[in-house]
Amino acid sequence: MKKFVNEPSNFVHEIMEGLVLANPDKLKYVPDYNIIYRADMPRDDKVSIIQGSGSGHEPAHIMLVGQGMLDAACPGNVFAAPPMEYCYECTKLMNSKKGVLHLINNYQGDRMVWDMAHEMAEADGIKVGVVIIDDDVAVQDSTHTVGRRGVAGNFFVIKACAAAAEQGASLEELVALGNRVNSVVRTMGVALTSCTPPAKGEPIFDIADDEIEMGIGIHGEPGRRRAKLQAADAIVDEVFQAVASDLPFKRGDQVSLMINGMGGTPISELYLLYRKAALNCKNSGLEVVRSYVGNYCTSLEMAGFSLTLIRLDDNLKRLLAAPAEIPIRVF
Amino acid sequence: MKKFVNEPSNFVHEIMEGLVLANPDKLKYVPDYNIIYRADMPRDDKVSIIQGSGSGHEPAHIMLVGQGMLDAACPGNVFAAPPMEYCYECTKLMNSKKGVLHLINNYQGDRMVWDMAHEMAEADGIKVGVVIIDDDVAVQDSTHTVGRRGVAGNFFVIKACAAAAEQGASLEELVALGNRVNSVVRTMGVALTSCTPPAKGEPIFDIADDEIEMGIGIHGEPGRRRAKLQAADAIVDEVFQAVASDLPFKRGDQVSLMINGMGGTPISELYLLYRKAALNCKNSGLEVVRSYVGNYCTSLEMAGFSLTLIRLDDNLKRLLAAPAEIPIRVF
Amino acid sequence: MQELSMDAVELAVKTVADVAIANEKYFSELDSAAGDADFGVSLATGFRAVISQWDAIDRSSIGLFLMKVGVIITSNVGGCSGPIWGTAFMRAGTMSKDKTSLMLTDLVTMLRAAIKGIMARGGAQLGDKTLLDALAPATDKLEEWSQKDTQDILGALQAATGIATETIESTRGWIAKRGRQAFTGERSIGTLDPGVVAVAIMLQAVTKALKDAYE
């Protein structure tokens, strides 16, 4: 396994330790429950916003804790939802008179642990609101399965809700806002390589030099089909088509376009992909008013990307432009 | 070759096109000379700061163009210094009454092309200042060779000089400042994997599953020795020791600590590495007053990292904290 | 053997834990075919926590013992496995709260409650290619034996193990509809369900351990 790790079972803890060492004034850490939280939160005049999914998606979600974004995050092991207790303790720690908002990515495991924590927190008299995020168009939804996955679109739900929360929105307003954002955001991903969870020590899947996985999630689970490696522009075309036709996005829409790296793809390639996606937006009559290029929601060191489109209105544009400050920063 | 590319010879151009498409208001692009520049520059009341090295180090240097950082960048092909003409045209384009500062990474090729451009620009009556950056402790310096390489420490030279330039510093002051920053910054890098230049289509070097390269540069050239893969903490210890003992950094020094990714290492692992480096700083009596964790100066999709220490004084702390805005951003 | 004592229940739980820990790599391996390769780690984490608190667990009744095991799992394991296995142990415990020994009919009642709890928690149906597809037919078999006069627990377990073991291969061709593997849709066809395999192997080991100890 070619990774910078020590004892694999310490992987997640050591990352969190590094994170608080790098942000000693702003972040606090509760090792027992994997909780990273804002040193200045909770506050009774602001709804607290929390999230906890599997680890391995960094910067999501622990590195998104900060002013104007999450108030706390409580990750589980690599690719495993946190134990219920982490979610419950995190909810209690962030308890605010205005309530606590759970932003949950739509996975069976996440749904179950947050459900249980929700029940327990409400029994304690804590006001809890829930938004489920499921932006991944690669999954064919059906009434029987758990439905679409929550992937990179998660960023937009957090950003919008957190901006509104800073401006004093109520829990009910935030739930409505989160649901609305989720309803206009769509994503699909592609992988060139698998990823290697430290505890497994080997890649999750084998893939040949001339193959890619189309429609991947963010846990190294295989995608919707294996395809031949093509020129970057052709790959963007297929992904763009799947995403844009899903809402569907329409000529004249104002949008944000995100090219999200899966962890192992350099930013040079992400901009090369952005180029074609932006040209496709132009050709489809979509006006890109804000762009996002970088690693937002990853699968460890997987080489790959996802493309996200979100339809904007004036309110959403304002919320996305609101100031925020989190550990992942340049300066 | 597992990469998102189209025609390899278009690789650099398509990245630059993506970059200006994503930043239409702020950046302009001159395709003939690979120049990306600030739409609001040059201005006669500010020294212009420019840089151009090989491509493949993104975000360095084109994605560092923006307010409070570079005014322009003119990259060459992957890992090749730009042709002299690009440097000359870039200097002319950014000509300011206060002068143009060339920040040059210390490589034979870069030195030669910028030397030639410098001569030609001065013949045109343009005031040119030069700072050479050579922070890499992995290279054994000698009077005969071209000397140490310029690697991730480059970021600090740009940041400090650009902040001072925005505040009105003269060309002479900036040259002195740049040299001083360069004199207190030290870096060393490690690779887990090689990288694959698109035009070559194959990794530059072969490396076994249990091997690492110690003391690498940023061009896929081999490092100072091949070593066995060890626990992350042990690798950090070796690199930290080499960097800290070089200036040397002393008990009581205030420093910034940077863990820079080489392009293919996820930010989770970078924070895990940061953790041990920060603990080592504590043990050595170095006070980390500002931290940097992320991809600043990369080698395409290489898995690896470099560790940079810079000794700070009050002026430098102020300059590093000054506002800046460049394409690589989160929001 | 017509009754399981507290000791026997302890032995059974300990055996389940040993299987989980010993198969950490293998179960994660199975989960990498169509899932996210964490099933083994999750189970092992949970049962390691159980073992580390082993001596302190309340043994005043079988039910309290099992409930505490369920709580430890829920507190320490995430993913699907934490809620599912935690719920299963807690529900089984609820049905045996004041018992210090178990008849075959008790066992059936407890497993029925566990199955119902898992279904409520995760929304899975039989046929969704989850561990329920091993657990349910095994419970059916126990129930069949519980209606005999002999009340032969070891015999019943032997039979249940056989049926559970058959489900490993018989569910291979199914399409996964719950858990991470469900996202791959048709591609889950042809892969083994890690939960089914785990249940079958655990049943095998528990039956053998009880036989070795009490026969």
Place this chain on the structure above:
Amino acid sequence: MQELSMDAVELAVKTVADVAIANEKYFSELDSAAGDADFGVSLATGFRAVISQWDAIDRSSIGLFLMKVGVIITSNVGGCSGPIWGTAFMRAGTMSKDKTSLMLTDLVTMLRAAIKGIMARGGAQLGDKTLLDALAPATDKLEEWSQKDTQDILGALQAATGIATETIESTRGWIAKRGRQAFTGERSIGTLDPGVVAVAIMLQAVTKALKDAYE
């Protein structure tokens, strides 16, 4: 053959360009042993630019022709190779500015100027394991032949080619002190210098092309 005409110089430069373009992969391969794998791309980029402007290049004298070739290379190639090869062609051109044919002694003067220019530009000495270590002994050999009565250019080139070819292997054990490979220090020992190889192959090709055309 005692003189090189404008046609012969054109043929020589065209041959050098052909070698650079045909060996793009191979030269980059050589550069990946201890360098950064761009030498082939850099050379090929430069000479492709030369070829694409071929018909428009001023041919009023050999010197002007060579100077323009140098300018095209400098404008289109970065790395070490742009400045080094550009400087070499420009200096050689300066020494033959008003010539329309070249004697062996002219050739020697031009190459000496090119070598001096490369050294001034990049600071390399003989023995630093750069293309100078092929170019300098080849020039020495031409000078030796220029002192003979025959003034046999093809014979001289043949001899220079031989000596340059020998430097490919004879410099292998040296340590690189310039260019990207210098950073690897001792690890450059045992690798071929890409620049030395290129100079030798180009001399071989030029000699053959001139022989084929004029003998």
